[in-house]
Amino acid sequence: MxxxxxxxxxxxxxxxxxxxxxxxxxxxxxxxxxxxxFTLEHYEALAGSSGIRSMLWNTVRLVTITTLVSLVLGYLVAFAMAHLGETQRMLLTLFVLVPFWLSVLARALAWLILLRHNGLVNEALTGAGLIDRPLQLVRNELGVIIGMVHFLIPYAVFPLFAAMMTVDRRLVMAARSVGAVPWRAFIDVYVPVTLPAIFGAGVLVFIFGLGFFVTPAILGGGRVVMLSEYISVSVLQTLRWAQAGALSMVLLVSVIALVWLVARAIGFRRLTGVG
Amino acid sequence: MELSRRALRIVAIGAWIVVLFLLLPGFVTLPVALNDSRFMQLPQETLSLRHFEALLNDSGWHQSFLDSATIALAATVIACSVGTFCALGVWRLGGRVAAVTLVIAMTPMILPPVVGALAMYRLWVQLDLYDTWPGVVLAHSIVALPYVVTTVSTSLAMLDPRLEQAARSVGATPWRAALDVLLPNVRGGVISGAVFAFIISWDEIVVTLFISTRAVYTLPRRMWDGIRENVDPTVAAVAVVLMAMTVIGVAIVMIHSRLRRTRPKS
Incomplete structure (x- = not known):
């Protein structure tokens, strides 16, 4: 049948x-x-190389910072979408959605135009007399974080918004009725209720951040090298296939473990947006 | 969540600042592409289309535009047909088989792009697909497939399973039932899937970087080299072309889904 x-x-x-x-x-x-x-020598070589260890540590550190910033900003936008009325919700959704689909490369270029040494941000700041000499905003960690946060905010907004729409309004009212000020009701009731979504969105953002290639490669300008770019350099420039393979497996296993973790918590179908 | 008027205003201001940050790159690229100098800057005195003209007159960018457009069209056709039938099968099969199928079909979207690109690179070289038009089309089809499966599955989730059973009970084969009854009903999902597949292929850079060099030279690939070598406003003009295609695509999907929503259900 x-x-x-x-x-x-x-x-x-x-x-x-x-x-x-x-x-x-x-x-x-x-x-x-x-x-x-069968040999584990390629993995031992990874663990033994201090250069690779510090690259891995940098990747995890930058992705963690990016994830935290994206979550806070994403939570703010999602909260506004959930509680500010129909018109604002539609506009905010539209404006979060459009950049979400814009070419990653085009966005990285735009950030380069904005943040370069003689870029628009520096020219505006010098023009306004706020700084004497241009700030270093790109080809460093700051530039990479700005570009990644920009890319990842939408990934945080949508799951958070979906969760906020299902929050039982009576919970907050109950807290208010027993005398909680709005601020306390938000911290003690609203945030804990949306905590699973914060966790889910955080892991999702972290997963995408770990695999990032284009944004760090362009905004890092060769000075901030993250895992994906390191893998590509290993293969395309230095032809170290075994090293690239081992690093790929480290990345792959981390991502699969994280996906498994969220899938356990919120379900694979919801994670991928199916059904 | 009830908040005081003042708190709501602070939330609104904060959210709009974040949204402005999100829109900022879109806002700067167009004016820079329209500036009349050979530097990456905002227009000083007059607007000029010289960088777009440079694009039109450069045979290299021409070829890349053709490569990108034909590859994206071909990849869309493949991803869309394979993905739609996959979603229909998953919807109808249910249970464990469907769950496993879904996980397999989603892997190209979930796994880190560089790892997939690296794996494909090795195979593509073995199969003589490296740096060929069919090779890039095939790779883009695989990358775009999960997006089609997702959108079509979402439309199917809203469909009454009895529709298909009714068609089958009056003697339709599964193929006929799928083509004549199900497809027209999930048309919206298939169209969205096609648009997303096109955008994914049109913008794809990571896999392309690994499986092609110069024989197939897509727009993002040429732009990537342009950014890394020297930044001139022509690249900004290309970025505008890339973004325009996406905005048109997303607009098609949004208008389509709005029309569907406002149309009375018959």
Whole structure:
């Protein structure tokens, strides 16, 4: 009875399994020294290299800062969308959605135009007499964080907004009726109720941040090198396939572990927006 | 959440500042592309289309535009047909098979782009797909597939399963039922999926960077090299072209879904 429907899903499954997952498995095998013989030397080399250790630490540190900033700003926008009435909600949704879809490359370029040494921000600040010499806003960690936060805010806004729309308004009213001032009701009732969504959105943002390539590569200007760019340099410039393979597996396993964590908490379908 | 008028005003101001921050890059690129000097700056005296003219007169950018457009169209057709049928199958099958299928179909969206790109790079070289038009189309189809599956699945979730059962009970084969009954009903989801697939391919850079060099030279790829080498306003003009395509696409989806919502349900 259901037989024909297996043929419906077959092309997609075959396409992804053969052309995407299979080579991924091959890459994993390569990182363990296969097919010549199983070895952990490539992973030991990663752990032994202080350069790679500090690159990994920098990646995690920058992504953590980015995630926290994106969550706070995203929470603010989501809260406004949930509580400021229909017109503002529509406008805010539209304005969060449009940049969400704009080319990552075009956005990185725009940030470069804005934040460069003689860019628009520096010219405006010098023009206004606020600073004597241009600030270093790009080709450093600050530039990378600005670009990543800009990219990741929408990923935080939508899950938070969805959760806020389901908050039972009577909970806050109950808190108010027993004498809580609005501020306390917000901290003690509203935030804890939306905590699962904050967690979910945070992990989602963190996952995307870990895999970031374009924004750090352009706004970091070679001085701030994060994991993805390091992998690409390993392969495309220094041809260290085994090292790139091992680093890819570190990235892949971290992401899968985090996805599994959120999937356990909120469900895979909700995570990917299906159904 | 009830807040005082003042607190609400503070929230509104804060939210709009964040939104302005989000819109800022979109606002600066167009004026810079329209400035009349050869530097990356805001227009000083007059607006000029010289950087767009430079784009039109440069055979390299021309070729890249053609590459990008044809690749995005082909990848959209593949991702859309494969993805739509996948979503229909998942919807109808249900249970464990559907769950596993869904996880497989979603992996290209969830896993870090660089890792996927690296894996494909090796295979593409083996299969002689490296730096070829079919190779880039195939890679973009895989990257775009999850977005089609997601949008079509979302439309299907709102559909009454009995519709399909009714078609089957009067003798339609699953294929006929899918083509004649289900597809017209999830048209909105398929159109959104197609637009998103097109945008994904049109803007794709990470995978493209690994599986092509110069024989296939897409717009983002040429722009990437332009940004890394020397920044001139032509690149800003390209960025405007890239963004315009996205805005048109998102507008199509939004107008379409609004029309559907305002139309009375028959």
């Amino acid at each position: 259901n037989r024909p429907y297996y043929f419906f899903v077959l092309p997609a499954v075959a396409l992804v399994a053969l052309m995407f997952l299979l080579p991924l498995g091959w890459l994993a095998a390569l990182s363990f020294g296969l097919p010549e013989g």
